[in-house]
Amino acid sequence: MNRAQKKEYLEDYAQAKAEGKPFFPYAIYKDHLVAILALGIVILLAVVYRVEIGEPVNAASTDYVPRPEWYFFFLFELLKIFEGSNVLTPVIMGTFIVPNILVVLLLVWPFLDQGPERRIDRRPISLAVAVVVVALLAFLTHEGAKAPLGGAGEGPVLEGLDETGEAGLAVYNANGCASCHMIGGVGATGPGPNLTNEADQNRGVEWQIGHLRVPADFTPGSSMPAYDNLPDEDLESLAVFLEGLGATYTAE
Ligand code: HEC
Structure with a gap:
């Protein structure tokens, strides 16, 4: 603000104060x-549109599909953006670092934007920031809403399965791999990578077996559990199955 503007503002303010209404009680x-x-509107809506009470909680259920309410879809999607080999990174980034950066930005905004203008059409930068934030939230909400269901279920449906493929899929389904991985839209979106086209990684059967036995030996810091208790033949068929994903064994 330059001097003339400041003077004008102070005059306006003094006048408004003299003529205007006091804060208390108006x-x-x-x-x-x-x-x-x-x-009143909230109470009215609650009375008119009764919410049904669902089934009682069953802690032993395995087919429960955890989904956030729609207004948390953006946060749900944010977690996926920071997906990595470390389970904690997405949670820390999505629920702590990113939201706090935004809150700090909100706090310092009055110090960053000191222009005298109040009219939104004369504050293009503020307007742009607001539009970008809202558009980003809308986009993330939309992405989160159409994300595949995840959670345990039937297991992936694949074409081209031979005997080894069937056996590998059975080991995959029996060991809860789908609670961290997805194949062809079935399974969890994280923390493990999507395995639909695992063949493209060109890991080789040896690597797969070694990685299944002790993942951290192959991917330092891996949060995937070690499957070294599985029988050799199960590891073998599972490894062949993984190496065929997206090549011989394809999701619809
Ligand atoms: C607790 C979650 C979790 C479970 C359960 C899990 N994984 Fe993983 N998996 C991960 C994570 C995280 C990674 C990424 C780090 C790594 O490569 O070890 C990974 C990586 C992989 C990879 C390497 C992909 C690549 O080429 O980079 C394969 C293959 C794999 N998992 C297969 C399996 C199979 C098969 C099972 C079941 C026997 C399984 N996972 C169970 C979390 C899991």
């Missing part, structure tokens, strides 16, 4: 009126 009164109205 502004307080209006605030309360709106708050009571909003609360």
Whole structure:
């Protein structure tokens, strides 16, 4: 703000103060009126549109598909952006670092943007930031909403399975791999990578067996459990199965 603007502003302010209405009781009164109205609408909606109470919680259920409410889809999607070999990274980034950067930005915004303008059409940068944030939230919400269901279920449906493939798939299904991995849209979106086209990685059967036995030996810091208790033949068929994913064994 330059001097002339500042003077003009202070004059305007003094005039408004002299002529205007005091904060108490006018502004307080209006605030309360709106708050009571909003609360009334919420109560009315709760009475008119009754919410059904679902089944009681069953802690032993294995087919429960955890999904957030729609207004958390953006956060749900954010977790996936930071997906990596470490299970904690997405959680820390998505629920702590990114939201806190945004809150700090909100706090320092008045110090960053000190222009005298109040009209939104004369504040292109602020307007652009607001539009980008809202568009990003809308995009992430949309992506989160159409994300595949995940969770345990039937297991992936694959074409081209031969005997070894069938055996490998059975080991895959029996060992809860789908709780961290996805094949052809079935399974969890994380923390493990999508295995639909695992063949493209060109790991080789030896690597797969070694990795299944002790993942951390092949991917330092891996959070995947070690499957060294599985019989050799199971590891073998599982490794062949993994090496065929996207090549001989294809998801529809
Ligand atoms: C607790 C979650 C979890 C479970 C359960 C799990 N994995 Fe993993 N898996 C991961 C993570 C995280 C990675 C990435 C780090 C790594 O490569 O070890 C990974 C990596 C992999 C990879 C390497 C992909 C590549 O080429 O980079 C394969 C193959 C794999 N898992 C197969 C399996 C199979 C088969 C099972 C079941 C026997 C299984 N996983 C169970 C979390 C899991």
